[in-house]
Amino acid sequence: MAGFSGRTTDLVDLPVVPHPAVTLFVDLGDGLLVDDVSGAALRGGVVAGLEPRGARGRGRHIECLQVRLSPTLAHAVFGTGLDRSVVALEDVWPTTLPERLRAAGSWAERFAIAEATLARRCGSGRRVDDEVAFVWRRMVQRRGRVRVEQLADETGWSRKRLWSRFRGQIGLGPKRAAQLVRFDEAVHRLAAGDSPASVAAAGGYADQSHLHREVAAFAGVTPAAVATAPWLAVDDIAWPR
Structure with missing residues (x-):
């Protein structure tokens, strides 16, 4: 807050x-x-x-x-x-x-x-399913570097059931949600001065081009531009990591 x-x-x-x-x-x-x-x-x-x-x-x-x-x-x-x-x-x-x-x-x-x-x-209010809460926690703990199939196995649900329940209660499908968590970690690293190459490697991106595509898809700008974006500077002051 x-x-x-x-x-x-x-x-x-x-x-x-x-x-x-x-x-x-x-x-x-x-x-x-x-x-x-x-x-x-x-x-x-x-x-x-x-x-x-x-x-x-x-x-x-x-x-x-x-x-x-x-x-x-x-x-x-x-x-x-x-x-x-x-x-x-x-x-x-x-x-x-x-x-x-x-x-x-x-x-x-x-x-x-x-x-x-x-x-x-x-x-x-209505709580989410325990399995959905578990999967979200795993995504955050692992900074988005997860495999949906493995998470489904850990919950005992089929991949189809996990996707349906997670999408309905969280708002995004599991794969997209994991990408969002990974994106958030990546842009904070970029803002801290890490190079795109090191951020891509640490975040599990295939290469810098992969990082570039995901940053552009979520933020609408390049990794270089996002590193100095005003909203990210405010973000780190209001919610220090």
């Missing part, structure tokens, strides 16, 4: 980049989330799935609380897996959370309200 605050005369325009978490944005200023795919401009509470396509945050008066939820927890909060969706919070969870955050007198109070509200919601 992180809070962002600032004012500028220039329009801030940052892409919402895929991340191995479902992200809840609660805007408390004049910001909005623009979905270039649907053309929708969303204000207030917005939820972005694991792999949002064409979503951008814009505004001059930035006052925003951002919460990243593991997709296993997000399923309990929102009742479903979210893939490439960018939706209004009220469409997946009718709640007074945005109004209560705006009325709060400090960031500490906002964090406390959000944490307590989400904890109650998680406690009363």
Whole structure:
């Protein structure tokens, strides 16, 4: 969970980049989330799935609380897996959370309200299957370097059943989810100054071209560009690894 605050005369325009978490944005200023795919401009509470396509945050008066939820927890909060969706919070969870955050007198109070509200919601929500939770944990622990067939064997499920249940509850199929976890690890290594060659080798990519294709597919830029991207610099400050 992180809070962002600032004012500028220039329009801030940052892409919402895929991340191995479902992200809840609660805007408390004049910001909005623009979905270039649907053309929708969303204000207030917005939820972005694991792999949002064409979503951008814009505004001059930035006052925003951002919460990243593991997709296993997000399923309990929102009742479903979210893939490439960018939706209004009220469409997946009718709640007074945005109004209560705006009325709060400090960031500490906002964090406390959000944490307590989400904890109650998680406690009363629908849990994912134990097998699905196990597979997601393995993906994160192994930084995306997994084989879906092996994970299916470890759960005792068929590959088809694992794909169906995982896709329905997490929001992406197992293979794509593992690629997303690996991508996230790779871009943080690039931002830390590691060379594309070393990142490709450490991440299990076939070669630098393979790394280039996956970074471009997820982020829309090259590995060289992603290393200095503003959103990644903010990411490491708000959520130090």
